[in-house]
Amino acid sequence: MKKYEFLLFDFDGTLADYDRTESWSLAEAFRQAGLPYNEDICLAEYHRINSQMWKSFEQGGISAPELRLRRFRMLFESCGIQGDPELVAGMYLSSLAESAFLFPGVLPLLEKLRPRYKLGLITNGLKEVQRRRLALSGTDKYMSGIAISDEIGIQKPSVGIFEYALHEAGHTDKSTVLVIGDSLSSDIQGGINFGIDTCWFNPGRKAAAAGIVPMYEITRLDELPGILE
Ligand SMILES: [Mg+2]
Numbered sequence: 001m002k003k004y005e006f007l008l009f010d011f012d013g014t015l016a017d018y019d020r021t022e023s024w025s026l027a028e029a030f031r032q033a034g035l036p037y038n039e040d041i042c043l044a045e046y047h048r049i050n051s052q053m054w055k056s057f058e059q060g061g062i063s064a065p066e067l068r069l070r071r072f073r074m075l076f077e078s079c080g081i082q083g084d085p086e087l088v089a090g091m092y093l094s095s096l097a098e099s100a101f102l103f104p105g106v107l108p109l110l111e112k113l114r115p116r117y118k119l120g121l122i123t124n125g126l127k128e129v130q131r132r133r134l135a136l137s138g139t140d141k142y143m144s145g146i147a148i149s150d151e152i153g154i155q156k157p158s159v160g161i162f163e164y165a166l167h168e169a170g171h172t173d174k175s176t177v178l179v180i181g182d183s184l185s186s187d188i189q190g191g192i193n194f195g196i197d198t199c200w201f202n203p204g205r206k207a208a209a210a211g212i213v214p215m216y217e218i219t220r221l222d223e224l225p226g227i228l229e
Helices: 018-033 039-058 064-079 085-097 106-113 127-137 159-169 184-194 221-228
Strands: 006-009 118-123 145-148 177-181 197-201 216-218
Touching (some): 006 159, 018 085, 039 064, 039 184, 064 085, 085 127, 106 221, 118 159, 127 145, 145 159, 159 184, 177 184, 184 197, 197 221, 216 221
Parallel strands (some): 006 118, 177 197, 197 216
């Protein structure tokens, strides 16, 4: 007997190769702004700053518009780049919206799951960017419920974004929902807060964080069908 009826996926880092999206978009924004781009220095520094900003955003410390701009201000300052961070921040977002690199095997996996499960998506991200990337990647047509934090004003790990996705999908029974995501602090903690089963997608085999215990852990997405049966 199958236990789950509704599979809720995170997007970036789970279905979408966000590292690739990010490095491509960053290079593209610098190119469009006519600024020299040293990938080795800029990308690492951007990662460091961006993850700091996202942590602060997830904790409610800064707003989405602040996050968009502040990460480039800090990057320019830290790398000594002479240019307009606001301009590059805008170009970065437009480039992001045009890049939708999925991990290999994602569409066949969704295709395989679709006849047996209702599928949904919850993502902390900017609505214009995520809507466009979901459409470009072809993942949107598989999803019964899509919840984008910037669109509804609630982000993971808050329970509201999960409630929204279930409502969108017309699904009421929480005991048949499984959330699958690569972030312990947003996807897994969010699933625990909401009271649903959780599956941590951990391709980098990172050590678990103290206090956040997922129900399942997989290192490859194709392990998912195995834990569903
Ligand atoms: Mg993620």
